[in-house]
Amino acid sequence: xTTALHATVEAQACCAPLVAAPISPPDAExxxxxxxxxxxxxxxRLLSLVAAHEGGEACVCDLTDPVGLSQPTVSHHxxxxxxxxxxxxxxxxxxxxxxxxxxxxDSVAAVLATRLRG
Amino acid sequence: xTTALHATVEAQACCAPLVAAPISPPDAExxxxxxxxxxxxxxxRLLSLVAAHEGGEACVCDLTDPVGLSQPTVSHHxxxxxxxxxxxxxxxxxxxxxxxxxxxxDSVAAVLATRLRG
DNA sequence: CGTCAATATCGACAGTCGTCGATGGCTGCG
DNA sequence: CGCAGCCATCGACGACTGTCGATATTGACG
Numbered sequence: 001x002t003t004a005l006h007a008t009v010e011a012q013a014c015c016a017p018l019v020a021a022p023i024s025p026p027d028a029e030x031x032x033x034x035x036x037x038x039x040x041x042x043x044x045r046l047l048s049l050v051a052a053h054e055g056g057e058a059c060v061c062d063l064t065d066p067v068g069l070s071q072p073t074v075s076h077h078x079x080x081x082x083x084x085x086x087x088x089x090x091x092x093x094x095x096x097x098x099x100x101x102x103x104x105x106d107s108v109a110a111v112l113a114t115r116l117r118g
Numbered sequence: 119x120t121t122a123l124h125a126t127v128e129a130q131a132c133c134a135p136l137v138a139a140p141i142s143p144p145d146a147e148x149x150x151x152x153x154x155x156x157x158x159x160x161x162x163r164l165l166s167l168v169a170a171h172e173g174g175e176a177c178v179c180d181l182t183d184p185v186g187l188s189q190p191t192v193s194h195h196x197x198x199x200x201x202x203x204x205x206x207x208x209x210x211x212x213x214x215x216x217x218x219x220x221x222x223x224d225s226v227a228a229v230l231a232t233r234l235r236g
Numbered sequence: 237c238g239t240c241a242a243t244a245t246c247g248a249c250a251g252t253c254g255t256c257g258a259t260g261g262c263t264g265c266g
Numbered sequence: 267c268g269c270a271g272c273c274a275t276c277g278a279c280g281a282c283t284g285t286c287g288a289t290a291t292t293g294a295c296g
Contacts, residue, residue: 021170022163022170023162032156032158032162038150038153038157038230039157041143043150044150045141047234048141048234049140050236051140051235051236056236100236105230105235108230109230109231110227112226116169117218118170
Protein backbone atom coordinates (compact mmCIF):
# COMPACT_ATOMS: atom_id res chain seq x y z
CA UNK A 1 0.00 0.00 0.00
CA THR A 2 1.23 3.47 -0.78
CA THR A 3 -0.49 5.53 1.86
CA ALA A 4 -3.87 5.45 3.49
CA LEU A 5 -4.61 8.89 2.23
CA HIS A 6 -6.90 7.97 -0.59
CA ALA A 7 -9.93 9.78 0.70
CA THR A 8 -13.25 8.51 -0.48
CA VAL A 9 -13.85 11.24 -3.01
CA GLU A 10 -16.62 10.66 -5.47
CA ALA A 11 -16.63 12.29 -8.90
CA GLN A 12 -19.49 14.60 -7.93
CA ALA A 13 -17.46 17.76 -8.14
CA CYS A 14 -19.78 19.86 -10.30
CA CYS A 15 -22.16 21.05 -7.61
CA ALA A 16 -20.47 22.16 -4.46
CA PRO A 17 -22.66 21.09 -1.56
CA LEU A 18 -23.50 23.65 1.08
CA VAL A 19 -22.53 21.27 3.82
CA ALA A 20 -19.79 18.75 3.16
CA ALA A 21 -19.82 15.39 4.85
CA PRO A 22 -17.34 15.22 7.71
CA ILE A 23 -14.35 12.92 7.50
CA SER A 24 -15.08 9.32 8.41
CA PRO A 25 -13.53 7.85 11.58
CA PRO A 26 -11.36 5.38 9.62
CA ASP A 27 -10.11 8.15 7.33
CA ALA A 28 -9.38 10.33 10.35
CA GLU A 29 -7.48 7.45 11.93
CA UNK A 30 -5.39 6.92 8.80
CA UNK A 31 -4.62 10.59 8.32
CA UNK A 32 -3.74 10.95 12.00
CA UNK A 33 -1.30 8.06 11.71
CA UNK A 34 0.54 9.81 8.89
CA UNK A 35 0.49 13.16 10.68
CA UNK A 36 1.80 11.54 13.85
CA UNK A 37 4.86 10.44 11.90
CA UNK A 38 5.36 14.04 10.79
CA UNK A 39 4.62 15.66 14.13
CA UNK A 40 8.13 15.49 15.53
CA UNK A 41 10.83 18.13 15.05
CA UNK A 42 13.57 15.53 14.65
CA UNK A 43 11.67 13.67 11.94
CA UNK A 44 10.89 16.91 10.09
CA ARG A 45 14.58 17.75 10.13
CA LEU A 46 15.43 14.26 8.92
CA LEU A 47 13.00 14.58 6.01
CA SER A 48 14.48 17.95 5.13
CA LEU A 49 18.04 16.70 5.46
CA VAL A 50 17.33 13.74 3.20
CA ALA A 51 15.63 15.95 0.64
CA ALA A 52 18.46 18.48 0.69
CA HIS A 53 21.18 15.89 0.53
CA GLU A 54 23.15 15.27 -2.62
CA GLY A 55 21.24 12.98 -4.94
CA GLY A 56 18.10 13.27 -2.81
CA GLU A 57 19.20 10.38 -0.63
CA ALA A 58 21.21 9.96 2.53
CA CYS A 59 22.39 7.20 4.84
CA VAL A 60 22.21 7.11 8.62
CA CYS A 61 25.78 8.24 9.08
CA ASP A 62 24.96 11.44 7.15
CA LEU A 63 22.14 12.26 9.55
CA THR A 64 23.30 11.47 13.07
CA ASP A 65 25.66 14.43 13.31
CA PRO A 66 23.27 17.13 11.97
CA VAL A 67 20.45 16.17 14.32
CA GLY A 68 22.76 15.54 17.26
CA LEU A 69 21.17 12.28 18.38
CA SER A 70 22.42 8.75 18.80
CA GLN A 71 22.50 6.34 15.88
CA PRO A 72 19.78 4.03 17.28
CA THR A 73 17.48 7.02 17.76
CA VAL A 74 18.01 8.26 14.22
CA SER A 75 17.47 4.74 12.90
CA HIS A 76 14.24 4.54 14.89
CA HIS A 77 12.93 7.84 13.47
CA UNK A 78 13.77 6.77 9.94
CA UNK A 79 11.86 3.54 10.44
CA UNK A 80 8.83 5.51 11.57
CA UNK A 81 9.02 7.62 8.42
CA UNK A 82 9.41 4.56 6.20
CA UNK A 83 6.46 2.82 7.88
CA UNK A 84 4.39 5.94 7.29
CA UNK A 85 5.17 5.79 3.57
CA UNK A 86 7.13 9.03 3.56
CA UNK A 87 10.61 7.61 2.98
CA UNK A 88 12.05 4.71 1.03
CA UNK A 89 14.91 2.57 2.29
CA UNK A 90 17.42 1.13 -0.14
CA UNK A 91 20.19 -0.96 1.39
CA UNK A 92 23.29 -1.05 -0.77
CA UNK A 93 26.04 -3.02 0.85
CA UNK A 94 26.57 -1.88 4.39
CA UNK A 95 24.84 1.44 3.88
CA UNK A 96 21.10 2.12 3.97
CA UNK A 97 20.06 4.97 1.72
CA UNK A 98 16.88 6.84 2.52
CA UNK A 99 14.99 9.01 0.03
CA UNK A 100 11.70 10.91 -0.09
CA UNK A 101 8.72 9.07 -1.55
CA UNK A 102 7.72 11.25 -4.53
CA UNK A 103 4.38 12.93 -3.95
CA UNK A 104 3.87 11.61 -0.43
CA UNK A 105 4.14 14.98 1.25
CA ASP A 106 2.01 16.54 -1.48
CA SER A 107 -0.70 13.97 -0.82
CA VAL A 108 -0.77 14.83 2.86
CA ALA A 109 -0.84 18.53 2.04
CA ALA A 110 -3.66 18.02 -0.45
CA VAL A 111 -5.77 16.11 2.05
CA LEU A 112 -5.21 18.77 4.69
CA ALA A 113 -6.12 21.59 2.34
CA THR A 114 -9.18 20.00 0.74
CA ARG A 115 -10.61 17.15 2.77
CA LEU A 116 -11.00 19.13 5.97
CA ARG A 117 -12.42 22.25 4.38
CA GLY A 118 -16.10 22.78 4.96
CA UNK B 119 20.61 33.84 10.54
CA THR B 120 23.13 31.76 8.64
CA THR B 121 24.19 28.99 10.97
CA ALA B 122 27.62 27.69 10.21
CA LEU B 123 26.87 24.26 8.92
CA HIS B 124 30.38 22.95 9.15
CA ALA B 125 30.09 19.99 6.90
CA THR B 126 32.74 17.86 8.58
CA VAL B 127 33.97 16.32 5.34
CA GLU B 128 35.38 12.97 6.27
CA ALA B 129 37.24 10.52 4.13
CA GLN B 130 34.19 8.24 4.28
CA ALA B 131 32.58 7.32 1.02
CA CYS B 132 29.07 7.77 2.32
CA CYS B 133 29.35 11.32 3.63
CA ALA B 134 28.86 14.27 1.33
CA PRO B 135 28.24 17.94 2.06
CA LEU B 136 24.70 19.30 1.99
CA VAL B 137 23.67 21.03 -1.19
CA ALA B 138 20.79 23.07 0.22
CA ALA B 139 19.86 24.47 3.60
CA PRO B 140 17.50 22.17 5.46
CA ILE B 141 14.77 23.40 7.75
CA SER B 142 16.09 25.11 10.88
CA PRO B 143 15.59 23.46 14.27
CA PRO B 144 13.29 26.27 15.52
CA ASP B 145 11.20 26.06 12.36
CA ALA B 146 10.99 22.29 12.74
CA GLU B 147 9.91 22.74 16.33
CA UNK B 148 7.17 25.19 15.39
CA UNK B 149 5.87 23.08 12.53
CA UNK B 150 5.92 19.98 14.70
CA UNK B 151 3.86 21.77 17.33
CA UNK B 152 1.14 22.53 14.78
CA UNK B 153 1.26 19.03 13.31
CA UNK B 154 1.02 17.54 16.79
CA UNK B 155 -2.28 19.35 17.23
CA UNK B 156 -3.50 17.80 13.98
CA UNK B 157 -2.11 14.31 14.57
CA UNK B 158 -5.10 12.93 16.45
CA UNK B 159 -8.14 11.28 14.86
CA UNK B 160 -10.55 12.92 17.28
CA UNK B 161 -9.19 16.39 16.57
CA UNK B 162 -9.30 15.79 12.82
CA ARG B 163 -12.93 14.78 13.15
CA LEU B 164 -13.66 17.83 15.29
CA LEU B 165 -12.12 20.11 12.68
CA SER B 166 -14.15 18.44 9.97
CA LEU B 167 -17.33 18.54 12.02
CA VAL B 168 -16.90 22.23 12.76
CA ALA B 169 -16.18 22.98 9.11
CA ALA B 170 -19.18 20.97 7.94
CA HIS B 171 -21.54 22.37 10.53
CA GLU B 172 -24.18 24.93 9.63
CA GLY B 173 -22.67 28.39 9.46
CA GLY B 174 -19.14 26.98 9.69
CA GLU B 175 -19.29 27.05 13.47
CA ALA B 176 -20.36 24.68 16.22
CA CYS B 177 -20.55 24.60 19.98
CA VAL B 178 -19.36 21.82 22.27
CA CYS B 179 -22.82 20.34 22.66
CA ASP B 180 -22.94 19.83 18.87
CA LEU B 181 -19.73 17.81 18.92
CA THR B 182 -19.81 15.51 21.92
CA ASP B 183 -22.36 13.16 20.41
CA PRO B 184 -20.75 12.72 16.96
CA VAL B 185 -17.30 11.91 18.36
CA GLY B 186 -18.69 9.80 21.20
CA LEU B 187 -16.45 11.23 23.92
CA SER B 188 -17.09 13.00 27.19
CA GLN B 189 -17.64 16.74 27.29
CA PRO B 190 -14.38 17.50 29.16
CA THR B 191 -12.41 15.51 26.60
CA VAL B 192 -14.01 17.35 23.67
CA SER B 193 -13.39 20.64 25.42
CA HIS B 194 -9.76 19.67 25.91
CA HIS B 195 -9.28 18.81 22.23
CA UNK B 196 -10.89 22.06 21.15
CA UNK B 197 -8.53 24.00 23.39
CA UNK B 198 -5.57 22.26 21.79
CA UNK B 199 -6.84 23.25 18.35
CA UNK B 200 -7.43 26.86 19.44
CA UNK B 201 -3.95 27.07 21.00
CA UNK B 202 -2.49 25.78 17.73
CA UNK B 203 -4.21 28.59 15.83
CA UNK B 204 -6.47 26.25 13.88
CA UNK B 205 -9.78 27.17 15.52
CA UNK B 206 -11.34 30.32 16.92
CA UNK B 207 -13.48 30.39 20.03
CA UNK B 208 -16.36 32.84 20.32
CA UNK B 209 -18.37 32.70 23.52
CA UNK B 210 -21.89 34.02 23.05
CA UNK B 211 -23.96 33.72 26.19
CA UNK B 212 -23.73 30.23 27.58
CA UNK B 213 -22.51 28.70 24.34
CA UNK B 214 -18.95 28.66 22.98
CA UNK B 215 -18.86 28.67 19.18
CA UNK B 216 -15.82 27.24 17.44
CA UNK B 217 -14.91 27.97 13.82
CA UNK B 218 -12.02 27.25 11.45
CA UNK B 219 -9.32 29.91 11.19
CA UNK B 220 -9.40 30.85 7.48
CA UNK B 221 -6.27 29.74 5.67
CA UNK B 222 -4.69 28.03 8.66
CA UNK B 223 -4.90 24.53 7.20
CA ASP B 224 -3.77 25.83 3.82
CA SER B 225 -0.70 27.35 5.44
CA VAL B 226 0.24 24.05 7.03
CA ALA B 227 -0.34 22.27 3.73
CA ALA B 228 1.78 24.81 1.86
CA VAL B 229 4.68 24.43 4.28
CA LEU B 230 4.49 20.64 4.02
CA ALA B 231 4.47 20.73 0.23
CA THR B 232 7.19 23.34 -0.28
CA ARG B 233 9.44 23.79 2.74
CA LEU B 234 10.41 20.15 3.01
CA ARG B 235 10.95 19.68 -0.68
CA GLY B 236 14.68 20.44 -0.48
C1' DC C 237 38.03 -17.09 8.86
C1' DG C 238 38.47 -12.86 11.70
C1' DT C 239 37.92 -8.20 12.09
C1' DC C 240 35.83 -3.87 11.32
C1' DA C 241 32.18 -0.67 10.15
C1' DA C 242 27.22 0.56 9.36
C1' DT C 243 22.55 -0.49 10.93
C1' DA C 244 18.85 -2.58 13.20
C1' DT C 245 16.82 -4.36 17.33
C1' DC C 246 16.17 -4.77 22.40
C1' DG C 247 15.21 -3.32 27.14
C1' DA C 248 14.66 0.36 30.11
C1' DC C 249 13.37 4.83 31.71
C1' DA C 250 11.37 9.48 31.97
C1' DG C 251 8.12 12.40 29.94
C1' DT C 252 3.93 13.32 27.42
C1' DC C 253 -0.89 12.33 25.89
C1' DG C 254 -5.79 11.00 25.78
C1' DT C 255 -9.41 10.02 28.60
C1' DC C 256 -12.46 10.07 32.47
C1' DG C 257 -15.25 11.66 36.68
C1' DA C 258 -15.74 15.36 39.78
C1' DT C 259 -15.94 20.08 40.46
C1' DG C 260 -16.38 25.06 39.78
C1' DG C 261 -17.59 29.25 37.12
C1' DC C 262 -21.07 31.52 34.18
C1' DT C 263 -25.26 32.78 32.07
C1' DG C 264 -30.15 32.85 31.33
C1' DC C 265 -34.65 32.11 33.23
C1' DG C 266 -38.46 31.46 36.57
C1' DC D 267 -32.70 34.79 44.60
C1' DG D 268 -32.25 30.09 43.22
C1' DC D 269 -32.15 26.63 39.92
C1' DA D 270 -30.64 24.50 35.56
C1' DG D 271 -27.72 24.01 31.72
C1' DC D 272 -23.24 24.83 29.07
C1' DC D 273 -18.56 24.81 29.43
C1' DA D 274 -13.62 24.93 31.42
C1' DT D 275 -10.50 23.26 34.77
C1' DC D 276 -8.51 19.77 37.94
C1' DG D 277 -6.55 15.44 39.45
C1' DA D 278 -5.71 10.87 38.29
C1' DC D 279 -4.54 6.91 35.61
C1' DG D 280 -3.14 3.91 31.79
C1' DA D 281 -0.94 4.08 27.35
C1' DC D 282 2.16 5.68 24.26
C1' DT D 283 6.70 8.10 22.80
C1' DG D 284 11.48 9.71 22.42
C1' DT D 285 15.79 8.70 23.97
C1' DC D 286 19.69 6.09 25.46
C1' DG D 287 23.25 2.20 26.03
C1' DA D 288 24.00 -2.51 25.02
C1' DT D 289 23.69 -6.03 21.79
C1' DA D 290 22.76 -8.52 17.47
C1' DT D 291 23.08 -8.63 12.40
C1' DT D 292 24.97 -7.90 8.14
C1' DG D 293 28.33 -6.95 4.45
C1' DA D 294 33.16 -5.73 3.00
C1' DC D 295 37.86 -6.82 3.14
C1' DG D 296 42.35 -8.87 4.32
